[in-house]
Amino acid sequence: MSMIHIFDTTLRDGEQSPGASITPEDKVRIALQLEKLGVDIIEPGFPASSPGDFRAVQEISRRVRAAEICGFARAVRSDIDAAVKATEEAARRRLHLFISSSQIHMDFQLRKTREEVLRIAREMVAYGKQFVHEIEFSPMDASRSGEDFLYEMVEAVIAEGATVINLPDTVGYALPEEYGAMFTRVRSNVRGGDSVRWSAHCHNDLGLAVANSLAAIQAGATQVEVTVNGIGERAGNCSLEELVMAVETRKNTLLAETAIEKSEIYRTSQMVSRTMHLPVAYNKPVVGRNAFQHEAGIHQDGLLKNRSTYEIMDPEQLGVPRDMIVLGKHSGRHAIKHRVSQFGVELTEEQLDDVFKRFKQFADDRKIVTDDELAVLVGKAVDQAIVPFEFVDMQMMTAAASGSRVAAVTLRNTADGAVQTFTAAGQGPIEAAIIAMKQAMPVPVEFEHLELHSMASGEAAYCEAAVHVRARGCGYRGSAIDDDVIVAAAKAYLAAANEAVRSGASRAAAVSASSAVSEPKRDA
Incomplete structure (x- = not known):
């Protein structure tokens, strides 16, 4: 079995998704979760791009000890200096340098000749090698580059000390058979090809990022660059969870495996989705809502x-x-x-x-x-009540002075039929309604997360709300549908709370029954 190293670039390439920028503190929190997930290398940002990114990479380098930290840099001295400085406290680190190798990029983006680009690549790898032993080099847009020039560039940077060669499908153009064949040809046609590790970095513009990455593995790549939920520029990058589970599910065919802690996959997906405000598609493989749902x-x-x-x-x-x-x-x-x-x-x-x-x-x-x-x-x-509490009515008011909302929620306790109204104030209507309903619960039921989805279009559209709560250390989920968004959210919270209350009552009954059976009989 070949061990495939998972290089996570959620916090660098993934954060380049429009609207996905996050604070340095959030980056640190996600990096610690990625470490818990078991990724081998974390690329936490682009240190030269902003003071915030520099601070985030620096703090992650201090706090993450199990994963290798990768400083990302253009083939520019100032970028390399920033990446070296930001990662200097990492337990293990590498530099990731890149420059374009396709003719279209050299002509219209860099506006440089092949000779100039080759000289820059060679000089910057040699410069970076003074500070860091591990140097990863990426000829950007490799899948659209002329192979003779690609061979020449890769051979040159290996001679200057590059230890990992990444061949990116930067615009998601390659087909799997083309991408795998590129690895086979480059590996066998460059001097020193057997002295370095080979990496794949695929974008998903044609929906082929995972397939191309698997093709690279079959062609000898031992590192794959991924993002959580497949986020990234345009259509995104190779999805971590899809790649890992494809390898895991078909490892006897691929003769490969990863060190990812699978039990942390869903938690990591949810953290990234919520922090970056990028919803996970219902039909997203592995972590999507419908991935393990069956209606038929x-x-x-x-x-x-x-x-x-x-x-x-x-x-x-x-x-x-x-x-x-x-x-x-x-x-x-x-x-x-x-x-x-x-x-x-x-x-x-x-x-x-x-x-x-x-x-x-x-x-x-x-x-x-x-x-x-x-x-x-x-x-x-x-002819028997199943849910502990039934939703009866809700009224919402706005406090004129403060602008806060006041909710009055009426619930029926099915155990005794009592109907009671609970009131509370909140900054928004959903917060007010949930605080009000918490008062009815016999156990603390803490609100964790809310998802809202439109179920139709037009003025008569209705909404589905899904709420996650936590009680007694366990998580519960409830959903509800209503043409009023606030009512849907309130009913979803109540559904989750009912499940928590019902589950707690069942456990208490089981413990009570067990105690009664095990208690020794007393003499009359």
């Missing part, structure tokens, strides 16, 4: 019998919450029965028929049926 009845039935029927990865090993089955109009009886059993309710065949009929009618209108909505349908069939 045939798929749901197969999954309930054996997960491997329709899943080639185990989401729980990736840290993905096990929301395996989405209940919608295509769902079958087996999925409904399974989900209801998770509420602690066993239905008779007659009751299941009743619930299934109500469910189908409801799902035709709403597309997706949330757990709380299903619990209400079940409650009607069995």
